[in-house]
Each structure stands twice: as C-alpha cells, then as structure tokens.
Amino acid sequence: MRVALHLAYNGTHFFGSQTQKETSKTVLGELENVLKKLGIEQKVVASGRTDKGVHATMQVCHIDLPPYWDDMEKLKKVLNKMLCDALHVKKIIHVKDDFHARYSAKKRSYRYIITTKQKNPFESDFVTFLEDVNLQQIQQNIGLFVGEHDFRQFMKTGSDVKSTTRIIYRAFAYQHKDYIVLYFEANGFLRSQIRLMVGALLTLTKDAIQAQLNGTKKYKIKPAPPNGLYLSKIKY
Amino acid sequence: MRVALHLAYNGTHFFGSQTQKETSKTVLGELENVLKKLGIEQKVVASGRTDKGVHATMQVCHIDLPPYWDDMEKLKKVLNKMLCDALHVKKIIHVKDDFHARYSAKKRSYRYIITTKQKNPFESDFVTFLEDVNLQQIQQNIGLFVGEHDFRQFMKTGSDVKSTTRIIYRAFAYQHKDYIVLYFEANGFLRSQIRLMVGALLTLTKDAIQAQLNGTKKYKIKPAPPNGLYLSKIKY
Incomplete structure (x- = not known):
C-alpha cells in the first residue's frame, strides 16, 4: 500500500535531504531510521533533493507500507513522536500504486x-x-x-x-x-x-x-x- | 582599557557558552577566536555560563583592550562581520578597570x-x-x-x-x-x-x-x- 508523506523540516539540522553513507543526519536518513524502528524497512523517495541548510514547509515523499499499518493518523502521531523536532510529518495520504513522489510531480x-x-x-x-x-x-x-x-x-x-x-x-x-x-x-x-x-x-x-x-x-x-x-x- | 560586551546568541549552534578544550564551537570560544584574529589575545570573562542549547538575548562579558582599539562602534562592526551569524555583539561599552562581568553582577x-x-x-x-x-x-x-x-x-x-x-x-x-x-x-x-x-x-x-x-x-x-x-x- 503506497502512501505519500507531506513533510516540513528545518534544514539547519540536516546535511541536506538525501540519504548519505557518511551520516544519518539527513532528512530521509532520519525518516528511514525511524521507519526501521517500526519495522518498516523502506527506501523513502522524495520529490527532489534540498541542499544542506535549505528548509521545506512542504516536501512530499512516498513509501510502501505493510498492510497492517492502516491507520494513517496513528502512524503520523507515532512518527512525530519518534522523529527529531526539526522534522515533522504534516500529513500521510493513500496514493495509487503507480504514484511516484519524484516522477509524478508536475510543479x-x-x-x-x-x-x-x-x-x-x-x-x-x-x-x-x-x-x-x-x-x-x-x-x-x-x-x-x-x-x-x-x-x-x-x-x-x-x-x-x-x-x-x-x-x-x-x-x-x-x-x-x-x-x-x-x-x-x-x-x-x-x-x-x-x-x-x-x-x-x-x-x-x-x-x-x-x-x-x-x-x-x-x-x-x-x-x-x-x-x-x-x-x-x-x-x- | 576594560570594556563590557553585550552579546545575543542562538544557543542551538553552540556547545554552551564556556570555552572547552575539545571544541571551539562555544560562545566564548568563537569570540576568543575572532578577537585573536584581530590581535586581541584575551580570555573573555562572562557573567555566567549557559548550557548547550540555551539562548541569550543579553549576555555580558568583559575583556581588556589594547589602547589602539578606541573606536567601539568600529570594533563592534568588525566583530559582527567576523563572528558566525548565531552570535551577535549588541553593544561595547567602556567600564572601570575593576569591573568584572561575573563578580560585579548583582542580578x-x-x-x-x-x-x-x-x-x-x-x-x-x-x-x-x-x-x-x-x-x-x-x-x-x-x-x-x-x-x-x-x-x-x-x-x-x-x-x-x-x-x-x-x-x-x-x-x-x-x-x-x-x-x-x-x-x-x-x-x-x-x-x-x-x-x-x-x-x-x-x-x-x-x-x-x-x-x-x-x-x-x-x-x-x-x-x-x-x-x-x-x-x-x-x-x-
């Protein structure tokens, strides 16, 4: 089941959005780490990268959820409790299976x-x-x-x-x-x-x-x- | 010539106010480094320490200036240009020779x-x-x-x-x-x-x-x- 996550983040606290081998202190690295703790081992795909220090009031990314995670409000709450304060999940919504955070983006x-x-x-x-x-x-x-x-x-x-x-x-x-x-x-x-x-x-x-x-x-x-x-x- | 510096800082960017051997990323470490570049090799004395992450809208510290630094507005301008953006000198004022940022503080x-x-x-x-x-x-x-x-x-x-x-x-x-x-x-x-x-x-x-x-x-x-x-x- 594919979902899109709407994120907001304070770029000051991250070495950019993209995961890196050298550090987990990236936006997607932080998100993937927390998802892993919930048993969701997934590569997170974002609409595009933002550089070190750049903020987002709305970034979109997608992941495929295991079927037992069906309560999006609960997942959002759990994620926001576990994520660092510089990264916040604003919304999680169901999307079609062929939705792609990067390639489906029009503007x-x-x-x-x-x-x-x-x-x-x-x-x-x-x-x-x-x-x-x-x-x-x-x-x-x-x-x-x-x-x-x-x-x-x-x-x-x-x-x-x-x-x-x-x-x-x-x-x-x-x-x-x-x-x-x-x-x-x-x-x-x-x-x-x-x-x-x-x-x-x-x-x-x-x-x-x-x-x-x-x-x-x-x-x-x-x-x-x-x-x-x-x-x-x-x-x- | 003793002067008092009024500082404001965003504590997010520092490992506390006090100088440390392990890192220069402390408020006083940053200030001492910049002063050193101006040829002012001085230990900076603050009114007291603040912990990692704690901010100041007004912290006071004192140093003894070499006599050729007599234009406080100019010194303030030069310091603010050289200091990182998380640390700002609000004011520099002449004080008596027995003024001590820590011991003279009343409240x-x-x-x-x-x-x-x-x-x-x-x-x-x-x-x-x-x-x-x-x-x-x-x-x-x-x-x-x-x-x-x-x-x-x-x-x-x-x-x-x-x-x-x-x-x-x-x-x-x-x-x-x-x-x-x-x-x-x-x-x-x-x-x-x-x-x-x-x-x-x-x-x-x-x-x-x-x-x-x-x-x-x-x-x-x-x-x-x-x-x-x-x-x-x-x-x-």
Whole structure:
C-alpha cells in the first residue's frame, strides 16, 4: 500500500535531504531510521533533493507500507513522536500504486526570503540578511526567468542531468512586512538553480541576466545562501 | 582599557557558552577566536555560563583592550562581520578597570518560553512545545521560589559550588500571544537551576515543590529542555 508523506523540516539540522553513507543526519536518513524502528524497512523517495541548510514547509515523499499499518493518523502521531523536532510529518495520504513522489510531480514551488532588518542571531537560520535590496529591480528582472529556458548557466557545476531545460511557470517578488519574498514555480529545478537565480537577481543587471540565460555571456554568480530558501509546494 | 560586551546568541549552534578544550564551537570560544584574529589575545570573562542549547538575548562579558582599539562602534562592526551569524555583539561599552562581568553582577534574569501550539520544526529550537500547560497552577506555585532559599535540590548533580543558597527577587508567569513565559530574577543561579524549577512547576504539586525546597523530601525532577531558556538581562 503506497502512501505519500507531506513533510516540513528545518534544514539547519540536516546535511541536506538525501540519504548519505557518511551520516544519518539527513532528512530521509532520519525518516528511514525511524521507519526501521517500526519495522518498516523502506527506501523513502522524495520529490527532489534540498541542499544542506535549505528548509521545506512542504516536501512530499512516498513509501510502501505493510498492510497492517492502516491507520494513517496513528502512524503520523507515532512518527512525530519518534522523529527529531526539526522534522515533522504534516500529513500521510493513500496514493495509487503507480504514484511516484519524484516522477509524478508536475510543479514545484520555492520561496526565498530576504530581509534588510538589522541582523539578529535568532532569525539567521531562516532568512538572508542583506544591507540593501532593490525590490523594484528584482520585480523588473525576475520575469526574465519565466518560460522554457536552458538553465545550464544556473546550475551547480558537477551536476549530472540529461537535460538542463526547465519551464518556469511563475516567478515574482513581493514584500511581506519586513521580508522580501521571491517565489518560483517550475516543472523542476536544477541543482542550486534557485540560489543562483536569486544571486543573479541581487548582483546582475537585466542585460547581464538575459545574456547569462541566452548563453551568450558567462558571469560568475555567487549562489544566495541556503538558509533563506524554502521548498513550499509540490503539485501532482 | 576594560570594556563590557553585550552579546545575543542562538544557543542551538553552540556547545554552551564556556570555552572547552575539545571544541571551539562555544560562545566564548568563537569570540576568543575572532578577537585573536584581530590581535586581541584575551580570555573573555562572562557573567555566567549557559548550557548547550540555551539562548541569550543579553549576555555580558568583559575583556581588556589594547589602547589602539578606541573606536567601539568600529570594533563592534568588525566583530559582527567576523563572528558566525548565531552570535551577535549588541553593544561595547567602556567600564572601570575593576569591573568584572561575573563578580560585579548583582542580578541575573532569565525567561523560559513554553507553548501549547501545534509543534512545528521552525520554532522547536526556540520554545518548548507541550500539549497541555496549567498556567494558573504555575502562577500560583512560582512564587514559592521567591526569597532566600537553599536550592541544593534544584541543581545539576556534580556541580561544585561553595554555597547553594541564592536569593530570587522576582518570579512570575504570564501569557503573551500563544506563548507562556516564566520569568526569574535572582542574585545568581546554580547549574540547571531554572530548568529544574520549571520542570518542578510543570510536574509537581505545591506541597511537593515546598518539600523539595525545604529539603524535607526529594523528588526526581526532569529538567525542562534547554531550547526554551533565554538569559535576558544582567544588572550591575
């Protein structure tokens, strides 16, 4: 019986989402360890990976449950009692047997949060503090990313993917109280793509971003820090 | 030239405040490392220690500066640029040569924050989530701690102190939005004293707390978790 788990996590406490041989302190590693204690020895498949320090208000993954686990509310409660406080199961729902957390995903949304407020140590895991941000310029340029593009110049080097083309359906920026939020929705994202797009929006001109996107020029972009980034929705 | 530094820190990122031989990831270890890079090789003296996971909205410490560091605003700026994001210097002020961050301190205040809100991974480093809290009962019993008492039964075992008597000047609890705040002000606190007092307030009856305080009975108290605790003020 296949189920989808909706997770929220504080990326500060994990070395990324993906299981690693070197450490169990990854999101899926933690989840697999706890499932194992319940006798559920399963590889957990997520919609995609998030890097070290990146958060999720909603990540989706799937597992196949043994038939005697039929009370999803109870399983959720048990898991949340056993999981570390940085990882929380929001929902567990039955899905069809051919549902695949990664391959069935149609859209993925992320938010990136920046503030020009005075730095404080209690928010530094959750937002990116910058002295000066030009929201108007970001709002003017963020639309350049919308549509189907080859994002090869907005990808962490060393990534191994078949295609570097992705479709961004929506991208916009807005202010909410003291925070500037950049929103991106796409069929998928390359490794570090959002952090590199945010980095470009913060440092490059419109023409430079356009040239980087067309592949006519190559600027060295510093990726924005991971702690401002949230995986916020997966649509199937 | 002696100066006092007012610090704020997110205790999640440190193995406590006190320097340790095994790790530099302590609050004072981090500060001493950065000062060293500026050519200021000084042992930093704090008002008192905080445990692993405990936060400070205001901790005070002192150092002796070489005379060429005379611009405190500049020093603060340089330090905040070099220190990790979990540690922030709020203020640096000149003090008299006989000022001692620990021995000159007259009062110390702490806040402990609890919530019955639904658990979420983004606040779990900063508040203690409990399913059920009886605020009225806490408000009735917290006053038992006020005054001069021998707190030997509210101290982490293995602590080595000359006297276990402390004077609590004020102790009260209040609700602020979704949070319950317990406030304690004393001439000083023993190791883990506040976490043990909060633990007692959450689990023991009035008579039991009184007996534990009088030393007529000994209950096993589980200390409240460190992540809800904030050192919030030192008065000199």
